[in-house]
Amino acid sequence: MKFLRLIYQNLWRNKLRSSLTALGTMVLVFVVTLVWSILGFLANATTEKPANIKAIVSERWRIPSMMPYAYSTSLKEGAATESEHIKPSDNMTWTFYGGSLDPKKRTFENIVFAFCLEPKKLLTMMDGLEDLPPDSADRKTLEAGVAKLEQNRQGILLGRDRMERLKKKIGDRFIIHSFNYKEIDLEVEVVGTLPARRYDQSAAMNIDYFLSAIDAYKQKHNGQAHAMANKTMNLVWLRVPDTQSFTQVAAQIQESPQFSLPAVKVQTASSGISTFLEAYRDLLWGMRWLLAPAILVTLAVVIANAISISVRERQTEFAVLKVLGFRPLQIMVLVLGEALLIGIASGVVSAGGSWLLVNQVAGGIPFPIAFFPKFLIPADAWWWGLAVGGGTAFLGSFIPAWTACRVKVSEVFARVG
Amino acid sequence: MSAEICVKVDHVSKSFRRGSESIQVLSGLSLQVPRGEYLGLMGPSGSGKTTLLNLIAGLDQPTAGSVWVGDTEISHLSESQLAAWRTRSLGFVFQFYHLLPVLTAYANVELPLLLLPLSAAQRKQQVLTALDIVGLSDRLHHRPGQLSGGQCQRVGIARAIVTDPALIVADEPTGDLDAKSAEEILNLLCELRTQLKKTIVMVTHDPRAAARADRILHLEKGKLVEQIEN
Numbered sequence: 001m002k003f004l005r006l007i008y009q010n011l012w013r014n015k016l017r018s019s020l021t022a023l024g025t026m027v028l029v030f031v032v033t034l035v036w037s038i039l040g041f042l043a044n045a046t047t048e049k050p051a052n053i054k055a056i057v058s059e060r061w062r063i064p065s066m067m068p069y070a071y072s073t074s075l076k077e078g079a080a081t082e083s084e085h086i087k088p089s090d091n092m093t094w095t096f097y098g099g100s101l102d103p104k105k106r107t108f109e110n111i112v113f114a115f116c117l118e119p120k121k122l123l124t125m126m127d128g129l130e131d132l133p134p135d136s137a138d139r140k141t142l143e144a145g146v147a148k149l150e151q152n153r154q155g156i157l158l159g160r161d162r163m164e165r166l167k168k169k170i171g172d173r174f175i176i177h178s179f180n181y182k183e184i185d186l187e188v189e190v191v192g193t194l195p196a197r198r199y200d201q202s203a204a205m206n207i208d209y210f211l212s213a214i215d216a217y218k219q220k221h222n223g224q225a226h227a228m229a230n231k232t233m234n235l236v237w238l239r240v241p242d243t244q245s246f247t248q249v250a251a252q253i254q255e256s257p258q259f260s261l262p263a264v265k266v267q268t269a270s271s272g273i274s275t276f277l278e279a280y281r282d283l284l285w286g287m288r289w290l291l292a293p294a295i296l297v298t299l300a301v302v303i304a305n306a307i308s309i310s311v312r313e314r315q316t317e318f319a320v321l322k323v324l325g326f327r328p329l330q331i332m333v334l335v336l337g338e339a340l341l342i343g344i345a346s347g348v349v350s351a352g353g354s355w356l357l358v359n360q361v362a363g364g365i366p367f368p369i370a371f372f373p374k375f376l377i378p379a380d381a382w383w384w385g386l387a388v389g390g391g392t393a394f395l396g397s398f399i400p401a402w403t404a405c406r407v408k409v410s411e412v413f414a415r416v417g
Numbered sequence: 418m419s420a421e422i423c424v425k426v427d428h429v430s431k432s433f434r435r436g437s438e439s440i441q442v443l444s445g446l447s448l449q450v451p452r453g454e455y456l457g458l459m460g461p462s463g464s465g466k467t468t469l470l471n472l473i474a475g476l477d478q479p480t481a482g483s484v485w486v487g488d489t490e491i492s493h494l495s496e497s498q499l500a501a502w503r504t505r506s507l508g509f510v511f512q513f514y515h516l517l518p519v520l521t522a523y524a525n526v527e528l529p530l531l532l533l534p535l536s537a538a539q540r541k542q543q544v545l546t547a548l549d550i551v552g553l554s555d556r557l558h559h560r561p562g563q564l565s566g567g568q569c570q571r572v573g574i575a576r577a578i579v580t581d582p583a584l585i586v587a588d589e590p591t592g593d594l595d596a597k598s599a600e601e602i603l604n605l606l607c608e609l610r611t612q613l614k615k616t617i618v619m620v621t622h623d624p625r626a627a628a629r630a631d632r633i634l635h636l637e638k639g640k641l642v643e644q645i646e647n
Contacts, residue, residue: 002531009519320515323476324529324576325504327497410477413467413588 007337021306025346028299029388033351035292037377046274053246056272057236060263066231075236078249079256086248088238092125096234099176109165112176114203116210119149128198138195145192153209155191161200181228184213197374303396307339311400318404319412328405335404339397347389351381423616424450429482431468442468443639455610455617457630464636466620474586475499504532508577510587514569516561523557526575547575567598587619591626603629
């Protein structure tokens with residue numbers, strides 16, 4: 001503790017160098033915090049849960065999956081036909097409907113991407129919404145929105161950012177000109193908003209309205225069904241209690257002759273995400289094993305460089321300290337202390353600052369892959385900053401500190417004299 | 418060793434290696450410094466006076482012979498033992514002061530006390546006393562860059578005496594000062610000897626500084642060649 005003041009004051013010896021070292025440390029800790037946060041986020045998303053599993057049913061051979069809606073009745077039951085078969089505890093169908101407000105010009109400002117589904121499933125099956133606290137304002141808003149969607153088939157719930165970009169408000173009506181279901185243009189009325197963050201850019205509609213529009217197409221075209229009429233269901237989610245139930249339900253569905261044209265497959269959400277992330281495998285490998293280690297090495301080198309220069313400049317000073325009675329170990333502690341102080345302080349400020357900035361101020365960073373929620377920095381980042389800053393500072397300054405403590409007094413003063 | 422002898426250098430030799438060549442700096446040198454003596458070491462460059470001073474201060478080890486300070490044979494102590502010994506028993510005054518530029522006069526003087534088991538209040542008392550002795554009580558919070566050369570050397574002396582060592586070793590303490598400041602520093606060293614009963618061993622090229630010493634030893638080529646009693 002007595003040395004702490006000395007260590008602190010030594011850092012102010014060369015303010016520019018200390019500031020640049022701190023800045024370099026902060027930038028690199030920020031990058032490594034982001035990299036580790038992303039990797040941790042993906043690892044969490046791809047880790048199999050032991051209970052309360054969501055099984056994803058999709059078309060086996062085609063991406064994107066497009067199944068006939070007729071599959072839904074049996075799939076929702078887990079294709080259970082025998083008494084010993086297991087039925088899922090909950091279910092949800094997904095139909096992705098995209099379009100723009102201007103049929104001629106599609107821009108980011110006028111497109112709408114909606115999930116068509118049974119409205120009440122927003123409350124029980126949607127990731128990030130199903131577990132909203134019952135008394136929370138978001139939950140109450142969502143419940144009100146779901147009730148309106150059930151009352152008004154033309155209703156649509158918009159994410160907040162999307163509503164802002166479309167320049168719409170609750171009560172407004174407009175027509176969505178579809179680009180994945182040609183000529184299925186739907187007139188909708190904004191009846192509410194989706195909770196903030198994850199679904200800020202999304203929208204939700206009642207599946208009944210969409211399906212009735214598909215049926216209406218046939219009537220308007222002399223009995224000619226829409227080209228996509230048998231491809232109106234993209235996914236089915238089934239909730240099962242545990243891994244054993246999942247295995248059995250998956251077997252029930254995949255062995256059922258009902259789902260042969262097209263064939264279907266059943267995955268857990270995490271394995272589905274893993275499959276999706278296969279395309280990014282090399283990128284993620286590079287982030288984990290090349291980028292992050294390279295940043296750590298660079299950080300250690302930055303600190304080693306700064307401390308080495310400092311030690312070289314202060315040979316006489318270390319010799320003086322030895323004359324005054326400082327032992328080699330104490331001199332080593334002083335040098336390591338300077339590096340650790342600057343490394344730990346910069347690391348914690350950077351990682352903690354990233355956490356505050358990304359999570360508290362920005363509300364997360366959008367992660368435009370699949371349906372991932374907004375990406376947040378975990379609270380563990382505070383520790384990462386401390387560990388990365390301290391660890392690299394220790395490694396980077398160990399050799400300079402060793403050099404400092406081995407200074408030979410008589411040789412130093414022979415040079416000075 | 419006699420209680421009246423503060424420093425005893427007994428048949429000390431010191432050689433250095435430069436490549437394959439061995440350079441003999443001190444050859445079988447012996448001397449004794451009684452307690453309370455003010456000893457001046459003079460000699461031309463390369464005569465070995467600074468090497469001798471380093472041996473007495475425990476900053477280097479002799480190749481042969483022994484060095485005693487008080488009852489301690491310092492020539493056989495380890496580096497850590499020497500460091501601990503220097504903290505308590507030795508004050509060193511440098512030619513170029515060697516104060517830490519980021520620290521105030523107070524903090525510079527306090528440095529050796531950080532190594533001793535003292536409370537903050539005890540340290541403060543000792544630092545203020547040392548700075549009072551050298552007449553710098555009004556410059557406690559000045560950094561070296563804000564002090565004159567003479568003032569810096571006074572801080573250096575305060576740092577040397579703050580642990581109340583019996584022996585003070587000074588390596589050309591007036592070598593970097595103007596005549597007036599040098600005179601003040603020499604007066605101060607004399608006061609340390611007369612009032613605080615310190616033993617002082619000083620290397621100097623300056624005849625005026627040497628004139629203040631009780632005894633002057635002349636070294637040449639690593640040997641004592643002359644002794645003058647003042």
